[in-house]
Structures are given as structure tokens and as C-alpha cells.
Amino acid sequence: MSDERNQRHNSRMARKKEVVDAKIAQASQERGVLLVHTGNGKGKSSAAFGVLARALGHGHSAAVIQLVKSRSDTGEEGFFRQQPNVKWHVMGEGFTWETQDREKDLRAARAAWEQACVYLADPAIDLVILDELTYAFKYGWLELDAVLAAFAARPPHQHVIVTGRAAPEALVAAADTVTEMGMVKHAFQAGVAAMPGIEF
Amino acid sequence: MSDERNQRHNSRMARKKEVVDAKIAQASQERGVLLVHTGNGKGKSSAAFGVLARALGHGHSAAVIQLVKSRSDTGEEGFFRQQPNVKWHVMGEGFTWETQDREKDLRAARAAWEQACVYLADPAIDLVILDELTYAFKYGWLELDAVLAAFAARPPHQHVIVTGRAAPEALVAAADTVTEMGMVKHAFQAGVAAMPGIEF
Numbered sequence: 001m002s003d004e005r006n007q008r009h010n011s012r013m014a015r016k017k018e019v020v021d022a023k024i025a026q027a028s029q030e031r032g033v034l035l036v037h038t039g040n041g042k043g044k045s046s047a048a049f050g051v052l053a054r055a056l057g058h059g060h061s062a063a064v065i066q067l068v069k070s071r072s073d074t075g076e077e078g079f080f081r082q083q084p085n086v087k088w089h090v091m092g093e094g095f096t097w098e099t100q101d102r103e104k105d106l107r108a109a110r111a112a113w114e115q116a117c118v119y120l121a122d123p124a125i126d127l128v129i130l131d132e133l134t135y136a137f138k139y140g141w142l143e144l145d146a147v148l149a150a151f152a153a154r155p156p157h158q159h160v161i162v163t164g165r166a167a168p169e170a171l172v173a174a175a176d177t178v179t180e181m182g183m184v185k186h187a188f189q190a191g192v193a194a195m196p197g198i199e200f
Numbered sequence: 201m202s203d204e205r206n207q208r209h210n211s212r213m214a215r216k217k218e219v220v221d222a223k224i225a226q227a228s229q230e231r232g233v234l235l236v237h238t239g240n241g242k243g244k245s246s247a248a249f250g251v252l253a254r255a256l257g258h259g260h261s262a263a264v265i266q267l268v269k270s271r272s273d274t275g276e277e278g279f280f281r282q283q284p285n286v287k288w289h290v291m292g293e294g295f296t297w298e299t300q301d302r303e304k305d306l307r308a309a310r311a312a313w314e315q316a317c318v319y320l321a322d323p324a325i326d327l328v329i330l331d332e333l334t335y336a337f338k339y340g341w342l343e344l345d346a347v348l349a350a351f352a353a354r355p356p357h358q359h360v361i362v363t364g365r366a367a368p369e370a371l372v373a374a375a376d377t378v379t380e381m382g383m384v385k386h387a388f389q390a391g392v393a394a395m396p397g398i399e400f
Binding site: 075100194 | 217249
């Protein structure tokens with residue numbers, strides 16, 4: 001590596017620092033944010049659980065509600081249930097193609113949303129994770145307007161994360177940060193089973 | 201909700217279950233996978249830390265190496281350092297535009313990679329997370345071929361997660377699961393500061 005390359009790099013980085021610093025100076029609001037993790041790729045729920053770990057590291061309190069999942073043997077649940085400051089609720093009935101019972105799915109989603117509303121009104125909860133909430137809109141289990149109203153009325157410092165495919169437009173519009181997890185490829189397509197510690 | 205809608209839903213789900221079950225039956229290999237989280241959106245590192253929590257919930261052992269990050273006050277580090285079965289190394293020198301010193305960045309990346317190689321050869325480690333590794337290729341700190349060779353030679357059950365923007369094509373080709381975290385929007389653009397518990 002030549003000195004010249006190093007010098008070019010170093011002066012380019014000095015210019016970049018000015019630009020980055022100016023942007024950081026402009027971002028000065030401090031408040032709770034609404035995050036949405038959507039798309040067909042892996043990582044929507046795991047990114048929410050990574051943020052949960054991060055929040056706990058800062059001494060925050062959090063609540064997690066899983067709306068579709070019914071299994072209680074996942075690594076994330078086993079792990080986070082042992083942590084103080086986390087409330088964990090598995091309130092789904094399983095995938096819709098497993099239950100094959102729309103009335104049952106609907107009742108489960110409404111019960112989950114009632115529980116969510118308790119946390120969304122509680123200033124002692126710093127982070128609320130609503131895992132797979134978007135399916136509640138796809139299947140008509142919940143009214144999007146009522147959900148957005150509850151988000152808007154939450155304590156100002158409270159963060160919310162919503163996960164699930166096909167986030168509705170109005171949810172994206174209401175959110176502060178939205179990531180589309182796009183599937184470039186998935187091990188499952190190549191014949192690899194869902195591995196414990198990776199997929200659940 | 202009419203009975204008719206429920207019945208239509210239930211029979212559609214019965215058909216879907218057949219398709220899903222057939223795909224699951226075909227995915228029967230059990231082995232370590234290489235995951236890549238790339239793209240410009242939020243969630244690359246947090247999804248890796250969520251998978252880490254999941255793995256720990258299954259009693260797995262893990263090692264995390266942060267290649268660019270130099271700060272040691274993040275929520276994730278504070279949290280995971282308290283957990284048994286996690287080795288955590290912050291081995292970066294900070295963003296390239298902060299160091300403005302290519303030689304220093306290069307030395308740090310090579311030291312981090314040496315540490316990574318120890319874990320990639322250790323069958324007692326179930327999961328290795330190489331956070332922000334892709335920047336090592338962008339800036340020419342590491343040779344991609346050597347990195348891919350070390351991945352290929354790792355213990356067969358070991359999972360690896362690589363994060364960072366602009367994953368090189370050959371890394372994507374070698375990976376089992378690749379997610380492109382696309383930025384739809386980010387709170388930072390709307391003037392919200394990096395919030396503890398969310399961004400770090």
C-alpha cells in the first residue's frame with residue numbers, strides 16, 4: 001500500500017467527516033421512534049430482538065407480544081424470559097395455514113392487541129415489540145386506524161417496533177424508520193432445514 | 201365477518217398447508233450456515249444480535265468481533281458481556297472518516313481477522329458474528345479469497361454472520377442466506393438523534 005494511496009484516503013475521509021458531522025448536528029430531536037421491519041427476507045424479528053438486547057443494555061424495560069407465533073420453545077423466548085425488565089407474551093395460534101380457523105385467529109389477535117394496548121399506555125415500558133403485527137392487517141383481524149391511533153397516543157419516549165411482511169402504506173407513513181428486509185437468498189431454498197439458534 | 205368468508209379462508213389455508221409441508225420436507229440438511237446482512241437500511245447488526253440471543257437460548261456458544269466500531273458503551277456490548285457463552289471483541293478504530301488514518305485502520309482490521317480465525321477454527325464456538333466485515337473489502341484491508349477459504353474450512357456445524365453494506369458478489373455467492381436491508385426511511389433523516397437502545 002503506497003503512501004500516496006494512504007494520503008488520498010486520509011484527506012477524502014477528512015472531507016467526509018465534515019459532511020457527516022453537519023448531518024449529525026441537524027438530527028437533534030430526542031423522542032421515541034416507531035420502527036417497522038418488513039419485506040420477505042430473514043431478519044425482521046431477529047433485528048427486533050437485537051434492538052431489545054441493546055435496550056436492555058441501557059437498562060430499559062420492554063414488552064414483546066408475538067401475534068402469530070404459538071410455539072414457546074424458541075431460543076429468543078427461552079433467552080429473554082430469563083432477563084429482568086422483559087415481559088414476553090406468545091399470543092398467536094400458529095400460522096394461518098396450520099390453524100385453518102379464521103375465527104380462532106381473529107380472537108387470538110384481538111386478545112394480543114388488548115395486551116399491547118396496556119403496554120402502549122404504560123410510561124414504565126420503554127420499548128414495545130409487536131412481532132408479526134402486519135399479518136393482523138392482511139387477514140383483517142385488526143383495524144389499522146385504531147392501531148395507529150394507539151401508537152400516536154403512546155408515551156413520547158416509548159419506542160415501538162412492528163415486524164411482518166407487507167407493511168400497509170399508512171403504517172409506513174406513520175413510522176420513523178422502515179427497513180425492507182429483501183430476500184436475496186435463503187438456505188431453506190437450498191434444502192437446509194430451519195436450524196435452532198438461527199431460524200428459531 | 202361472514203361464515204362464508206371464514207370457510208373460504210379455512211379451505212385456502214388447508215391447500216396452503218400442503219404446499220408449505222412439501223417444501224419443509226425437502227429442506228432436510230442440518231449444518232452450519234453463512235448469513236450475510238447487507239444493504240443501506242437499519243437492522244444489519246441488530247439482526248445479528250437477535251440471532252445471537254436466539255442461539256444463547258439454545259445453549260450455544262458465540263463470539264462477536266466488531267471490526268469498525270471502537271466505542272465500548274453500546275447497549276449490545278453492555279448486555280451481552282454479562283451473558284455466559286459469549287466472547288465479545290471491539291477491534292475497530294472507529295469510522296474511517298473519524299480515524300483519517302488508513303494504516304491504522306488496516307492494522308486494526310488485520311488484528312481483528314486474526315482473532316476471527318481463532319474462532320473459525322474452534323468447534324466449541326457455535327456462532328461467529330463478524331460485524332461490519334464488509335468494509336474490510338471495500339477499503340482493501342483484507343483479501344476476500346482468504347476470508348472465504350477460512351469460512352469454507354470452519355467446523356461444519358458452525359454458523360457465521362457477516363454484516364455491513366455492499367457485500368461483495370463472491371461473499372453473496374458463498375453465503376447460504378443473504379438479506380438486503382433496504383432503507384425505506386430513517387428517523388435520522390427527519391432530524392431525530394441516534395437514540396440509545398435503538399441505534400446503539
